[in-house]
Amino acid sequence: MEIKNGLRRAGVWLLGLAWMIAAGIGVTSMFSGDRKSQITGWGFLLIAAIVFILTMNRWIKIFPVLLAYGLLGALLATASGHALNRPELPMSFAEGIVLMLFFGASAAISSTFTKRRLRLSDRIALFAFVALLFREMAQDRISPIGLAAALGCLVFAWCYDHFSNGHHADKVAVR
Amino acid sequence: MAANANTYSLGGFADLAISAYRGKDTSLFSNRLSSVVTGNAVSTLLFGNSVDLAATTYSSGGAYVAAKALGAPLTYGRRQADIMSLNLVGKTGSAPRALAQSTAGARSMIGKIGSGLSFGLSFLERTTIDVAFTAGEAVSCSAQR
Numbered sequence: 001m002e003i004k005n006g007l008r009r010a011g012v013w014l015l016g017l018a019w020m021i022a023a024g025i026g027v028t029s030m031f032s033g034d035r036k037s038q039i040t041g042w043g044f045l046l047i048a049a050i051v052f053i054l055t056m057n058r059w060i061k062i063f064p065v066l067l068a069y070g071l072l073g074a075l076l077a078t079a080s081g082h083a084l085n086r087p088e089l090p091m092s093f094a095e096g097i098v099l100m101l102f103f104g105a106s107a108a109i110s111s112t113f114t115k116r117r118l119r120l121s122d123r124i125a126l127f128a129f130v131a132l133l134f135r136e137m138a139q140d141r142i143s144p145i146g147l148a149a150a151l152g153c154l155v156f157a158w159c160y161d162h163f164s165n166g167h168h169a170d171k172v173a174v175r
Numbered sequence: 176m177a178a179n180a181n182t183y184s185l186g187g188f189a190d191l192a193i194s195a196y197r198g199k200d201t202s203l204f205s206n207r208l209s210s211v212v213t214g215n216a217v218s219t220l221l222f223g224n225s226v227d228l229a230a231t232t233y234s235s236g237g238a239y240v241a242a243k244a245l246g247a248p249l250t251y252g253r254r255q256a257d258i259m260s261l262n263l264v265g266k267t268g269s270a271p272r273a274l275a276q277s278t279a280g281a282r283s284m285i286g287k288i289g290s291g292l293s294f295g296l297s298f299l300e301r302t303t304i305d306v307a308f309t310a311g312e313a314v315s316c317s318a319q320r
Contacts, residue, residue, distance in 0.1 A: 009300060017189065020213075024193045024203045037197075065297040066212055073211030076219050083207040084214030085181040091207055099211055140206040 016059070023048040027138045052130070056123055063126075064111040070103035095142045102147045109154045116161070125157030181205050183312035185304055186213025217305035218312065 022044050029041025073084050078096025083089035106129075113122055132150035136143060181187045186204030193201045204213045 013300065013304065017185065020185075020189045020204065021192045021196075024189055024201070025196055028193060028197060028199075028201050028203055032197075032199075062297040062301075065301060068298065069216065069301050070212040073214055073216055076216055077207075077211055080219065083205075084210040084216065084219055085184055085187070086205060086207075086210060086214075089207050089210075095207070099208070103211065137203055137206065137209045140202070140208070142208050 012058075019048060019051055022051075023134065027134050031138055049127075053123065053127065056118060056126065060110075060118060060126070061114050064107045064114060067103050067107035067110060071100060071107055074099035074103055091142075098142060098144050098147065102151055105151055106154060109151075109158050112158060112161075119157075119161060121160045122157045125153040128153040181210075181214070183218065183308040183315075184210075184213060184215035185308070186210055187215075188308075189213065215305045215308050217302065218309045221309065 026041045026044030026048055029037040029044065032038065032041075074096055077084050077091050078093060078100065080087075081093075082091050110126075113126075118126075129150050132146060132153065136146045136150070182191070184205070186209055189204045190201050193203065203209065
């Protein structure tokens with residue numbers, strides 16, 4: 001049983017890596033000038049988006065963990081003054097602070113999603129959050145406006161759930 | 176170690192696969208923004224920019240580490256590895272002690288952060304991925320020396 005569980009968890013991480021690569025191929029192909037590559041990129045992005053939406057109830061449980069890991073990474077990057085594992089890419093103190101605030105707030109808000117059933121607004125917000133984050137990643141920049149827009153999606157979903165009438169009725173543990 | 180850290184990370188691995196597919200160098204998952212999530216935090220915690228520290232660590236016990244660590248991150252369903260969380264619960268053996276000791280501090284620190292944030296197992300699993308990449312990097316560096 002223990003071995004089975006271990007293999008299952010390892011398999012889930014490998015599938016996550018495969019999704020990452022597929023989405024990465026899609027995004028990088030989108031930004032290339034070649035028409036054929038862009039069509040291929042759309043194909044990869046479509047597959048990645050379908051998997052993303054269909055498996056949302058599962059990966060939402062580890063999503064805050066990945067963002068919290070981002071907070072740790074931002075802390076290390078700020079302390080070292082360059083991107084994690086990339087000494088040739090300098091990072092200013094201000095950029096480090098922006099990243100820490102972004103990943104800290106995102107992890108805190110998204111952790112509330114794991115304690116309740118996901119609504120349609122949550123799903124749309126999560127999709128928009130990841131799409132905006134990928135857009136920033138593809139352009140290789142740390143834009144406070146872009147990151148704030150992504151964070152705003154999560155804040156909107158949290159506020160919508162918190163202040164809507166059916167808030168207490170939907171407080172169902174998904175674990 | 177520091178020089179190769181990017182290659183031995185989740186983001187570096189993904190970028191390598193994307194670059195291989197597209198035939199162009201890609202740094203989508205290892206740029207300044209994405210590397211904080213997909214980078215190897217364990218390697219950074221252990222070695223940072225200090226190439227000298229890494230060289231000292233792995234030149235002094237390199238052969239031993241290479242021999243013992245090779246099985247450590249890959250061992251599964253046994254009770255002799257200290258690195259992977261996939262092992263059976265029980266008394267551990269002495270095989271991968273060298274590498275385990277070098278990663279103990281980082282694991283302890285990250286474990287505390289994870290527990291503090293109540294993320295538990297998933298945080299440990301994410302850390303384990305970085306530990307496995309670091310172990311692979313250590314083996315690779317030792318073999319080259």
